[in-house]
Amino acid sequence: MSKRKSKDASLPVGECVSQVQRIMRERFCHQKLPDKPYGLDSQYKHLLELLRRTAVHGESNSVLIVGPRGAGKTMLLRCALRELLELQEVKKNVLQVHLSGLLQTDDRIALKEITRQLHLENVVGDKVFGSFAENLVFLLEALKKGDKSSSRPVFFILDEFDLFAHHKNQTLLYNLLDVSQSAQAPVAVVGLTCRLDMLELLEKRVKSRFSHRQIHLLSSMTFPQYQETFRSELTLPDTFPDSKFSQEWNLSIKKLCEDKSVEEILQKSFNCSKDFRSLHLLLLLALSRVSVSNPTVRAADILEANRMSAADSKANILHGLSILELCLIIAMKHLNDIYEGEPFNFQMVHNEFKKFIQRKSHSIHNFEKPVVIKAFEHLLQLELIRPVDGGVCKVQREYQLMRLMLDHTQVMEALQRYPQCPTDVRQWAVSSFG
């Protein structure tokens, strides 16, 4: 294999697989930027034009990118910034400030971060001096002194924009948007959020200063497009060192896309969600099964990956319960059936369980009450049952009211899958009203 033929060096299989893993993992895990955002052309053009006007002409703008999680908001923005920064005059000129609502949880921290990222004069080493008010005044002074022609434009990029709206008085948002409205240093405020009702969260004065430009990333992908994305995500680029291997790989991917069972799975996951993240998750799970002995993605890998990602986690947990705990769950199910979802306490469950033991059971011997309590508390720990009033009230633990956090069907399905379930327990579960 390693014999060097023409100009293409053909690498050993192990090396090729390792290269494939590296490239694909960068795509799926590290969210490597694609060359061009796919299916978002108009939004991309809009955003790019907006940012360009700020960078080149010194126009102040504010824009909100709205879309559900995993719809490609960050990708869109980063692509636009990448293309913009390729221009030499822009690259020298523009300053960027990246903030995230998860990190900058209040305005003080956010302000420190802004001064740090702008490398302002009062920063010595890594420490920021001065109080919050001083910092704010200083920053506003610095922004106010600038004007359209002379000062460098600043991009403020606020990730998780909705979390900034929860800050006290929305001071930061107010000041940023105020700067963007008045003739001061040119700024572009770009917010990224997943909340469609974002504007309702803003205060009136903040809202009035916002330009109400919104870019919506609501996916309008159809199933053929989804399949196409699936194919392109798995395709190796032309720059792959071993062209023979990459051709074979790409061919096998093409074949994989035509497979009926794969199409079925894709249809299923398309019906669940259209975002890229869940697709990436599925693909990573399939990719992790690619190895030297199995150098392509097969339909079986996709099937297995789908089985792993679509598993019902509560059913998995129910599978590992002991017989006694399962019996308690069935007793709770019966109580729910009889009293129509009223909360229950341990005494009632125990009473129901005792009735079953006395009347019907031959396989389960009688357990002491403390043993049953221990099993009940294990269920509580697993959060399969939950106290009604948050567990703060001072009642004895036997009389604390609980609710079952499981569905009727979930219980029955768990019972079907339970290994070596005694027949009388199963019959008890099926029989209505205990």
Place this chain on the structure above:
Amino acid sequence: MLAGLQCPGYPEAKLSSVSERLPCREGQAGTLLALMGEPEQYCFPSIFIYGHRATGKSHVILTLLKELEVPHAAVSCVECVSAGLLFEQVLLAMFGSESATLLPRSPSLSDFVRIYRQFCAQEPAQQTRYIVLERAELLRDMEANLLPGLLRLQELVDDNVTVILLSEIVWDKFRPNTGCFEPLLLHFPDYTKAELLQILSLDSNPSYSPELYSSYINILLGVFYSVCRDLRELRHLAALNFPKFCEPLEKGEAKESDTHKLWRNIEPHLKRAMQTVYLREVSSVQWEQQQMEEKEATALRGLSAHAHVELPYYSKFLLIAAYLASYNPARTDRRFFLKHHGKIKKTNFLKKHEKTSNHLLGPKPFPLDRLLAIFYSVVDSRVAPTASVFSQISSLVTLQLLTQVGHDDQLDSPKYKCAVSLDFISAISRTVSFDIVRYLYDFL
């Protein structure tokens, strides 16, 4: 066996030594290794591993990371009462001691990310770094932005880092309101009975044959499997009761082949162990001592036997009165406590309006007046309503035998509930020779 653990980029010898240390977990370890990929490749930003207690979640992941010498930080969230402690431990494990000293006094996630980035720029990741958080369900109770922040840490610090969360609770209970970066879910299934047998048989006693030990484990599982599947608990019980199992062999009463005889000897002992040691009524030390001295197992009084409280005479009656007031409906008081009650038809009285008894629903609150009225009726002698009687009521509250309901008013008609069990109150009423069952509506 080796087929499960193969991954390029790690030395073969280490992989095989790892797989020997993970009995019955080759599948999970193989999946994890495949997901981790080669050391320098990217891994998914966050992996959420769930499964029952003692299914080897932390054991597998920590053995893998330690043996393969992958840079990692293992933190238990129980120890981290504040987020600052968590950040400190992670930075210490990743970049050494000078990084942790840079954290300000009460650090926010922003400080952590800033310092991480600073050090990461100095020494960029050659290999994927892992942060393992055990008992991750406690992260939900910390600041709201911590869990979503950790889940997308790879994006925030822009480094090759993966956060692994371990928990017993399913992911559905973790998801924050506005959503977050969804982690990769990995389930560790419970051990089957055969697997439990295999694992428990590993630590056999050198002075006996392994077959004997596995037959002992078989008996132990026969008793405990329907109640408990926790490997750690079973292992503890196995270690505690093994000397008792070997007793007939040492005395020469039985041979190793007399399985039936050995079973007859140990089975009642194990059943007693379920009611005592398993519930921690009797500590393991006590249990071992008792086996050495060959006392009868029930001779030992457990923890709950000590629940008996010595109370003053009137306090006992006050408690009895409180119990009666809590568990009897008020309309039956005339019948129970008045000497010359008017005519109440017996049939009418006995017709129970509530279907379920009060001992199922729990105690009902009652006002102070009713408590005192019942108290005077059940005490034979004349009691003056002195300060001491009222102070005894409030001291019963501080002893948590009574609880006060609704803190609206301390003086004017406070309401109480009785918080003791039926066994407790019958023990108390026996000491003052009062037949409580005769006065309880539920038992008529």
